[in-house]
Amino acid sequence: MITEDELKRSEIRAHMFKALAHPLRIYFLEKLKEKSWCVCELADEAGIPKSAASKHLAQLKEAGLVEDSKTGTRVEYSITAPCLLDMAACAEGVVLENRKKQIGLN
Amino acid sequence: MITEDELKRSEIRAHMFKALAHPLRIYFLEKLKEKSWCVCELADEAGIPKSAASKHLAQLKEAGLVEDSKTGTRVEYSITAPCLLDMAACAEGVVLENRKKQIGLN
DNA sequence: TATAAAGTTGCAAAATTAAGAAACTTTGTC
DNA sequence: GACAAAGTTTCTTAATTTTGCAACTTTATA
Numbered sequence: 566m567i568t569e570d571e572l573k574r575s576e577i578r579a580h581m582f583k584a585l586a587h588p589l590r591i592y593f594l595e596k597l598k599e600k601s602w603c604v605c606e607l608a609d610e611a612g613i614p615k616s617a618a619s620k621h622l623a624q625l626k627e628a629g630l631v632e633d634s635k636t637g638t639r640v641e642y643s644i645t646a647p648c649l650l651d652m653a654a655c656a657e658g659v660v661l662e663n664r665k666k667q668i669g670l671n
Numbered sequence: 672m673i674t675e676d677e678l679k680r681s682e683i684r685a686h687m688f689k690a691l692a693h694p695l696r697i698y699f700l701e702k703l704k705e706k707s708w709c710v711c712e713l714a715d716e717a718g719i720p721k722s723a724a725s726k727h728l729a730q731l732k733e734a735g736l737v738e739d740s741k742t743g744t745r746v747e748y749s750i751t752a753p754c755l756l757d758m759a760a761c762a763e764g765v766v767l768e769n770r771k772k773q774i775g776l777n
Numbered sequence: 778t779a780t781a782a783a784g785t786t787g788c789a790a791a792a793t794t795a796a797g798a799a800a801c802t803t804t805g806t807c
Numbered sequence: 808g809a810c811a812a813a814g815t816t817t818c819t820t821a822a823t824t825t826t827g828c829a830a831c832t833t834t835a836t837a
Contacts, residue, residue: 567698567717575694575701578762581769582697585688587795588681592673595681605813611673617796619815629769638804638813646768648761655754656684662752663687663735693825711783723826725784744783744834 584628589613590621593642597631598650601643690734695719696727699748703737704756707749 585591589611596602596610608618622642625631630649631642691697695717702708702716714724728748731737736755737748 566715571698572694575698577766578759579692579694579697581762581766582688582691583794586685586692588678588685591685591688592677592681603813604815609672614797615814616798616816619813620795623815629765629772635804635814640814646761646765648757648764651754652758652761653684655752655758656687658754659735659752660683660687666735689824709783710785720827721784722786722828725786726825729785741784741834746784 581628581630584624584630587621589618590625593618593621593625594630594644594649595653597642597644598653601641603639603641605639607642687734687736690730690736693727695724696731699724699727699731700736700750700755701759703748703750704759707747709745709747711745713748 585594592611593602593607596607602610604618604622605615607622608615611618622631622633626633626642630645632645633640633642635641691700698717699708699713702713708716710724710728711721713728714721717724728737728739732739732748736751738751739746739748741747
């Protein structure tokens with residue numbers, strides 16, 4: 566039977582993955598792998614209002630995946646954990662394998 | 672500006688992370704790292720009805736993170752991608768770092 | 778054959794999350 | 808000081824997810 570501690574632990578991790586569970590947040594992280602970007606640039610790139618971009622970035626930050634630094638009126642976001650790159654690669658692999666498998670079934 | 676292809680790509684990846692974005696699904700994956708388990712065992716471990724466990728496992732399977740094999744009336748689930756272990760470790764690191772940072776701020 | 782055990786699926790209610798618009802801060806500039 | 812640019816926050820509505828229960832399928836067994 567699951568303990569309180571195990572549940573709490575799982576919640577914390579799930580919370581981190583929840584931050585990755587949105588197309589635009591994934592897209593932002595991909596962009597941030599190259600270099601840091603400010604909110605308005607990312608909003609423009611994604612074609613969404615600044616308010617939405619700001620909220621998505623806040624989620625990534627809250628999960629510890631990115632960090633920000635203010636310069637004048639701009640807020641630049643950058644990636645924190647380098648292992649996120651490997652994670653993305655793993656995701657890529659899983660997705661490809663899964664696709665192959667599903668095609669095989671049809 | 673984001674292209675259709677980039678968006679599609681991000682959606683596919685986000686979909687995979689969505690499968691990880693739930694405490695019980697994380698918990699199930701952790702259990703499956705040790706050995707394979709059947710639905711009813713995992714349901715008992717988590718203290719939830721079989722139907723709920725079945726649905727969570729179906730999500731993990733659909734995302735290509737686990738696979739199943741039937742034996743009699745039992746359906747055993749096991750993990751597919753070994754890199755998921757590294758991913759979990761990365762998640763662990765991010766969570767810990769983030770916690771440190773947040774404590775530092777308070 | 779009748780029954781039970783293991784899983785899955787469908788449905789409605791409850792809970793979370795996302796999106797858009799408007800208001801509000803803060804910083805820099807004319 | 809007035810204005811504009813960059814961000815964040817708030818609020819409401821819309822969309823997704825999660826949950827629990829009941830119904831149903833399949834396989835094993837008395």
